[in-house]
Structure formats: structure tokens, C-alpha cells
Amino acid sequence: MSVMATSTNFSEKTEGRDRRFIGGVVEGFYGRPWTMEQRTELFKREQKWDLNTYLYAPKDDYKHRMYWRDLYSPEEAVQLIALISAARQHNIDFIYAISPGLDITFSNPKEVAALKRKLDQVRDFGCCSFSLLFDDIEADMCPADKQAFSSFAHAQVAITNEVYQHLREPETFLFCPTDYCAAFCTPNVSQSSYLRTVGDTLLPGIDVLWTGPKVVSHKISVESIEEVSSILKRAPVIWDNIHANDYDPQRIFMGPYKDRPTELIPKLRGVLTNPNCEFYPNFVAIHTLATWCKASPDAAARDVEMGDEEQDPCYSPHKALMLALTDWLEEFMCTDQPTACLKKESSEEEPMQTDLGEHSYVPGPGENPLYTAEPLTLDDLKLLSDLFYLPYEYGSTAKTMLHELNWLKSHSQAAAVDTDQTAEWRSRARQFDDMCEAVVRMFNRLSNAPNRRILYDLYNYICDIKSGVHLAQAYVKSLGGLGKPSAQLMGADPEPWGFRGGLSGEFQRMLPGHGNRDLFKHPPKTAVYCIRPYCPEDKMDIQRIFTNMQQERRIKVGSMTDAPLISDLLSTGEIPPSPQCALVLEDDMGPCGYMLALMDAKAAAASVQKDTRDRVFEDFPSLITGQVLPRVTDPSPAKRMIAQLLSTIRSCGSKGVFCELRHSDRRMLDFYTKSSSFQPLKMDGLPPDVIAMGTGL
Known part of the structure; x- marks a missing residue:
């Protein structure tokens, strides 16, 4: 496979025809699907950033998964037709995915006919690319299918091949296996009979989706892709969950696309990111993926020039992040009210509120000054990204804050009895307090940003981190005798907002594996007093x-x-x-x-x-x-x-x-x-x- 950077991304020479590298976004998470307006905005962004694909696979669109047999109503058809048309206008390949695996009987011709009828309807809407997904389902077959097929893999491949041929072998047709990552393969990737069946019997024009070593893969190595490619007999399309957050309602990820070397690009059919459920905070995830896609070793031009200090000579996650945050800052500072843009363009019109100057309030001597919102800065967004970085990694500021809090907690006893350590402890406590105050300032500036749509997607998360930081700040002050112990932390009957996790957190703390992903592998135990x-x-x-x-x-x-x-x-x-x-x-x-x-x-x-x-x-x-x-x-x-x-x-x-x-x-x-x-x-x-x-x- 030869890979080169072009205005339409990357090309692959396969079976005598050019196939471009698939790069884009999959809407494949569990939760509220994105709106039609958001998807149209996504197409504009993808086109601007030289991405080319959108995979429609929202798990909670009931006609995509649970009621996959049902045809779309006339009202729904209008929306889908408009969406497919919008994607085409922005040169985005719209891939319609369907997930029949929950309850399909593979051996029943009526079921196969229902699947074909549904996809024919979508094809009539103008869709040319399709995907069959068999992820997150039980691997057991019903008795009828056991009589007709020798294995679950044979059943899936048979129906996939039949549908692919029925649709006249579209150029883009994706298949998601049930064993879609190495962790699911028995006993391993190279010895998986399921994957070997897929590789041997799936028609060569059908591409296979793969998430890497795990469902949410920390790193994806060249060696791991070479291994799965040899079994599948084709280069996979990575369905990347590195920014997905549908598995944890308290987390969101705004760090850069990373830990995937650019040497992977020539060995892949493509990469699709399945990002956060919230649409607007995905700016960084998609922007940095676009930068990575253009960082092929053979690329003539790149968005980001690397330095000698980078492990990957073609891509720097840090520089890609700063490029994304710089562009994102411009969006934060744009109002999301359409009328505001009209007012800016029509400056000759009289303002609606003409008496503002005459009756505006002016504070008198000794009174509080009027509140003035400070503008959001690039440093604020960098801090935001650090606090909500990636599933396996905190940003640099977050790591520093956790290390300092751990140090202050573990050394407070020694500082209380040893005057030589008191000065260092107090100095580091002041630095920790400054970092906490920076989080509060970031929260206030975000809360006053003109673009309210982004803010509302972020609000629950930044409120939560502000509260957590405030508790840590109060705790450190109490350790140093600089403030009274917080009733939220130490009271016999704390307020419900003074602790985190709810019932889910209680269950996790009772399980033996809880904390094995914490930054500190052996957190300090509760002190025992005599x-x-x-x-x-x-x-x-x-x-x-x-x-x-x-x-x-x-x-x-x-x-x-x-x-x-x-x-x-x-x-x-x-x-x-x-x-x-x-x-x-x-x-x-x-x-x-x-x-x-x-x-x-x-x-x-x-x-x-x-x-x-x-x-x-x-x-x-x-x-x-x-x-x-x-x-x-x-x-x-x-x-x-x-x-x-x-x-x-x-x-x-x-x-x-x-x-x-x-x-x-x-x-x-x-x-x-x-x-x-x-x-x-x-x-x-x-x-x-x-x-x-x-x-x-």
C-alpha cells in the first residue's frame, strides 16, 4: 500500500483502482445522538481539515440497532436525505451503518430480506457507502443458526457477503466483527478461529473495523496492526475509542490524538475516531486526528513541523494540541447567537436598546465596581485540556497538582514536628494554592465565553473539577493550619455535593480492582489512631x-x-x-x-x-x-x-x-x-x- 498526502487525503492502490485513506469520524457512542445541525457542522469541519468520512452509527438511534428492521418514516427520510446531501456537498463520504446483531436469525431468509429492504431504502436516499456492525452482542447462536452455520463467524460473513453483493459491491463497505479488539480474541489474535474465518471468507472488497489491543486502546503499535492484517488478509480501519466517554459520565477527553505512530498510516485502510458524546468538546479530538492523518512519512506538507525531541519525527501530539486549541479559542470567542452576527454586519442600524448610556448604572465612591468578565485565553484552554486529557493519562498540570497534593498530605506530619521542613511545605502549599486558583479563573472565563453552545456541553465537567479542586485546596489549608477543617471533608454529616460517585462509586470502592488505574498505585491508607x-x-x-x-x-x-x-x-x-x-x-x-x-x-x-x-x-x-x-x-x-x-x-x-x-x-x-x-x-x-x-x- 502506498500512501501520499493530497488535497483529498491519502490514496490506496487496490485491485486496479484508487482508494483513498479513510479518515474521519464515527458517531458510534451510546447516548443521545448528535443533532442534524451538529452533524452538518461536523461535515464543514471535516472538509476544512481534509478529513473525508462520516460513519453514521449512533447506538441509541433505535432504527439503527434495536429496531433495525423498521423502515424510516417520511419525516425521518427527509432528515436523512438532507444529511446525506449535506455530506456530499462537503465531499464527505456518508457511510450508513446498521447493527442487526442483537436479534437477527442469520439463517432466516425473511430476516436477510428485511435487512436488504432497509439498506435499499437508505440507498434510495442517496447513500452509496454502508457498514454492517456486529459489535457488543452475545456470541451464542440460536438453534436454527447452529444447524445452518458451522460457527458464528461463518453466519456473520455469509450475510455480510450477501448484502454487499446485493448492494452491487459499493466502494466503501465496512464490517465490524464481534471480536473487534485483541482482548476479545480467543486465545489470541494469531490463533483466533473467528478472525481467521473472517479473513478467509469475507469478500476482499469489504473492509474490517478494529479498535486495537483493547476496546479503548492506550497504544496501537505497528506490530499489532501487522499481526491482525495478516489474519484478516487486509489492512483494518481503526475505530478509535481513545476520546470516547460513553462508558463514564464523569469523564470527558480533550487531549490530543496520540500513541499511534505515523508509521501506521501506510499499514491501515483508515482511521475513524469515535469521540465524546458531547459534540462541541470534540474539536480537539477531531482536529488533532486530522493533523495526524496528514503526518505520513511520505506527506509533502504537514500542519505541524516536528522537532528533534519528538519520538515520532512526523507528528507531535503537543504541537498538534496547541494548533487545535488556538483554532478552538476563536470558536469560543464567537457568539452562538445568529442575530449577533447580523448586528455586526449591519452596523448602520440603530441599536435596539437606545437608552443604555443614559440610564446605565455607575457605582459611587466606596461601592463595589461593576463586574467585568475577563476574556478566555489560550492558557485557559491548555489547562482545560490538561485537566481532561486522555483515558490513560493526565495532562502535565493535572499530574503536577496530584503529585503536589500527595506530597503535601504525606509530609504534613513531618512538617508539623520538624521546623526545617516547615518552610518547604508552606512554599509548596502556596504553589498548590496558586494552581487551584488558576482552575477557578479558568472556570470563570469559560463561563463568560460568548459561545454558549460549547460552554453548555462542558459545564457539568468544569463545575465538577472546580468543586473537587476547591475541596483539595481547603484540605491543604487545614493541613497547614491556615484554614479551618472543611465540614464537607470531615463533618459527620457532609453535604451530598461534598463527596463524589454516588452508588456507582460505592460499588467500585468495594471491588478489589478499584484504584488500579489511579496515578498513585498505592494510595495512603486511612490513619489508625490509638x-x-x-x-x-x-x-x-x-x-x-x-x-x-x-x-x-x-x-x-x-x-x-x-x-x-x-x-x-x-x-x-x-x-x-x-x-x-x-x-x-x-x-x-x-x-x-x-x-x-x-x-x-x-x-x-x-x-x-x-x-x-x-x-x-x-x-x-x-x-x-x-x-x-x-x-x-x-x-x-x-x-x-x-x-x-x-x-x-x-x-x-x-x-x-x-x-x-x-x-x-x-x-x-x-x-x-x-x-x-x-x-x-x-x-x-x-x-x-x-x-x-x-x-x-
Whole structure:
């Protein structure tokens, strides 16, 4: 097969006639089919980018698959005729595909006649190219077919050959086997009796669709194509699912066409991309495929010139992506309202709203300025592509964010106890925060882009990633003590939008294979905490935890002079806790928190010049205090320590407990505030920056 670049793509010399390289799009996904308007727009794009084929195979068009026997109604016929005509006007080969495999009886002549009648109707619409698809069906034959055919492959090939000849052997006729990828072949491609039957008995003018090693192939090698070609006795047409997203409603793919070397081009009959269900975000998938198709080693001209650093000397996925994003940015900035284009062309007309200048709002001094939408940038689209890249690969920014989040999480404990690592941790936390803010800015600019059709296809995805990034951002801030722990992440009763996945996610997390495609193959396990009674040897550890948390507060609020509190003396060891009223929290790195209590706080109040006549000491005679290091992100250990201490204090006869909290200690203040039992108390003589909270027993 000789391949060369021309204005109509690539030519193949087969059986004395020129056959051009099939390059284009298959609408073959499960989900809502594209509209007639979108398909017509697709034809314009394909023509502009030198692609030449459209395969009509939407799985949920019920007359394509489920009710394949039914003829099209007059109204449907009008639409299909218009669509086939539009494709012809843009030099696009319209291939009509039908999928009868769900329930056809191959040996029944009436079934074969129904199939021919349906395709004859479409041929009368002006269609000249056809495809029979037997993908995603059960491989068992009914008893009648088992008597008539020696194998499932023989049944499929027999009816395909008969239909092909009935249609007078059209130039383009595609067959999709049931074993359409290497993973489905038993025991393998070279020993597959199914594929060998197809290769031996399928008429030579019929081309075979193939997805590669898998349904969604990560890479397609030259060797794998040579292997399947030798069995099929023809070069396959790749049905490429690299950008398909119908199998996961939370994913969309806007990375470049990649991991298919251009050496494949001379060894293939063609490539058709089966992209995202959403039409408008497929700009990158189709644009970069077009660039790849023109990157044959024999091509005279290419859209993208490669550098020495590229593995493929003829095609650079990165450069192809930037070329696509540059063109896509122009579409984002064009309004999708037809009337707007008319207004631009007829500038002599008076604007409809003539009083805008007279009555427009102007903010006064000290008021909020008017909101001004920032324009979308190429960097925003590059970030968008990085966040929604490809099934087996994240973009560079996404990978960096995941690596940084993993590092910040795994090193937060060490940074909390080692001041030498604190500076690095905080520096990387700030960089992570900047990356999160860039995602938010990208979201805002996308939301204000003039072309609303693209936005609406993207909106659910960018809202979801913005929310996920926001949660990660809040989590990192809480690890560093720069923000209160997020209730969405750590609350006992989180909002439904604070977690992902629904029932499907719950099932996946319970299965043994979950996470085997994650970037981090061994994600950190949930920390295991130990709560044990305090012993004298813990005094220095408690002092260290207390001192570290004091330093954290000073970093956040600047220099300050703290008025002494009873709880401070309890934490530093100047006042010992009451017997059986002290607990220590440990993780795998050692002590990471504590809870201490005094049964009679009134006796200790004199040491800090507190008025012991305060009535609070009568209703709440006992004091509780504690701290938990930021590396403890789970609130349940602290809750368990408090519950255990309150039970002990109650059993000793106390009728109430209070705690002293500084406003700058946002973490513990937030913890007690969210507790349903502790309520603010009015206590005489408290410093301005201190609040007391108590609970009855």
C-alpha cells in the first residue's frame, strides 16, 4: 500500500483502482445522538481539515440497532436525505451503518430480506457507502443458526457477503466483527478461529473495523496492526475509542490524538475516531486526528513541523494540541447567537436598546465596581485540556497538582514536628494554592465565553473539577493550619455535593480492582489512631504539641501577648491533670494530640488571678482542654477523647464542664462550635481574645 498526502487525503492502490485513506469520524457512542445541525457542522469541519468520512452509527438511534428492521418514516427520510446531501456537498463520504446483531436469525431468509429492504431504502436516499456492525452482542447462536452455520463467524460473513453483493459491491463497505479488539480474541489474535474465518471468507472488497489491543486502546503499535492484517488478509480501519466517554459520565477527553505512530498510516485502510458524546468538546479530538492523518512519512506538507525531541519525527501530539486549541479559542470567542452576527454586519442600524448610556448604572465612591468578565485565553484552554486529557493519562498540570497534593498530605506530619521542613511545605502549599486558583479563573472565563453552545456541553465537567479542586485546596489549608477543617471533608454529616460517585462509586470502592488505574498505585491508607491514658513520660510530648500549636497561632496572627489561662498551665504541666482525666492520642509517628481535665477548676483559678466567685464555677466546676496536630485530619479521635473524658468526669460527680478557647485557635474553636453539646458561656474577667464554652453533665 502506498500512501501520499493530497488535497483529498491519502490514496490506496487496490485491485486496479484508487482508494483513498479513510479518515474521519464515527458517531458510534451510546447516548443521545448528535443533532442534524451538529452533524452538518461536523461535515464543514471535516472538509476544512481534509478529513473525508462520516460513519453514521449512533447506538441509541433505535432504527439503527434495536429496531433495525423498521423502515424510516417520511419525516425521518427527509432528515436523512438532507444529511446525506449535506455530506456530499462537503465531499464527505456518508457511510450508513446498521447493527442487526442483537436479534437477527442469520439463517432466516425473511430476516436477510428485511435487512436488504432497509439498506435499499437508505440507498434510495442517496447513500452509496454502508457498514454492517456486529459489535457488543452475545456470541451464542440460536438453534436454527447452529444447524445452518458451522460457527458464528461463518453466519456473520455469509450475510455480510450477501448484502454487499446485493448492494452491487459499493466502494466503501465496512464490517465490524464481534471480536473487534485483541482482548476479545480467543486465545489470541494469531490463533483466533473467528478472525481467521473472517479473513478467509469475507469478500476482499469489504473492509474490517478494529479498535486495537483493547476496546479503548492506550497504544496501537505497528506490530499489532501487522499481526491482525495478516489474519484478516487486509489492512483494518481503526475505530478509535481513545476520546470516547460513553462508558463514564464523569469523564470527558480533550487531549490530543496520540500513541499511534505515523508509521501506521501506510499499514491501515483508515482511521475513524469515535469521540465524546458531547459534540462541541470534540474539536480537539477531531482536529488533532486530522493533523495526524496528514503526518505520513511520505506527506509533502504537514500542519505541524516536528522537532528533534519528538519520538515520532512526523507528528507531535503537543504541537498538534496547541494548533487545535488556538483554532478552538476563536470558536469560543464567537457568539452562538445568529442575530449577533447580523448586528455586526449591519452596523448602520440603530441599536435596539437606545437608552443604555443614559440610564446605565455607575457605582459611587466606596461601592463595589461593576463586574467585568475577563476574556478566555489560550492558557485557559491548555489547562482545560490538561485537566481532561486522555483515558490513560493526565495532562502535565493535572499530574503536577496530584503529585503536589500527595506530597503535601504525606509530609504534613513531618512538617508539623520538624521546623526545617516547615518552610518547604508552606512554599509548596502556596504553589498548590496558586494552581487551584488558576482552575477557578479558568472556570470563570469559560463561563463568560460568548459561545454558549460549547460552554453548555462542558459545564457539568468544569463545575465538577472546580468543586473537587476547591475541596483539595481547603484540605491543604487545614493541613497547614491556615484554614479551618472543611465540614464537607470531615463533618459527620457532609453535604451530598461534598463527596463524589454516588452508588456507582460505592460499588467500585468495594471491588478489589478499584484504584488500579489511579496515578498513585498505592494510595495512603486511612490513619489508625490509638487513644490511651496519660502517663508522666508524656509530659514533654504534650508540652511540645502545645508549643507547636502556639507557634502556629503566632504565625497566623503575628506577634501577640497571651493572657494566662488555666488550660495553658494544664497543657504545660504547671498544673497536673486530675487522676484518670488525661488522654493521649497517637498515630504511627507518635503522640499527635491530647485531652486533659481538672475536676475542680476553681482551685486552680487563683493561680491565674481569676475571680473564683464567678457563678460559672458552680454550674461548670470542671475544665477540659486539648490540642490535636494538623496532621490529624479526622475529627473522630478528638470526639472520642472528649466523650471518654466527659463520661469519667460525670461518674466522679461533676455537673458541668467548660473550656477556654482563644479566637486565634480557629481549629479547636471550630471543633467545639460544631459540637452540639458545648455552648458559649458568659464568664467574668475573660481576656478579649478568649471565649468560654460549656456543657452540662
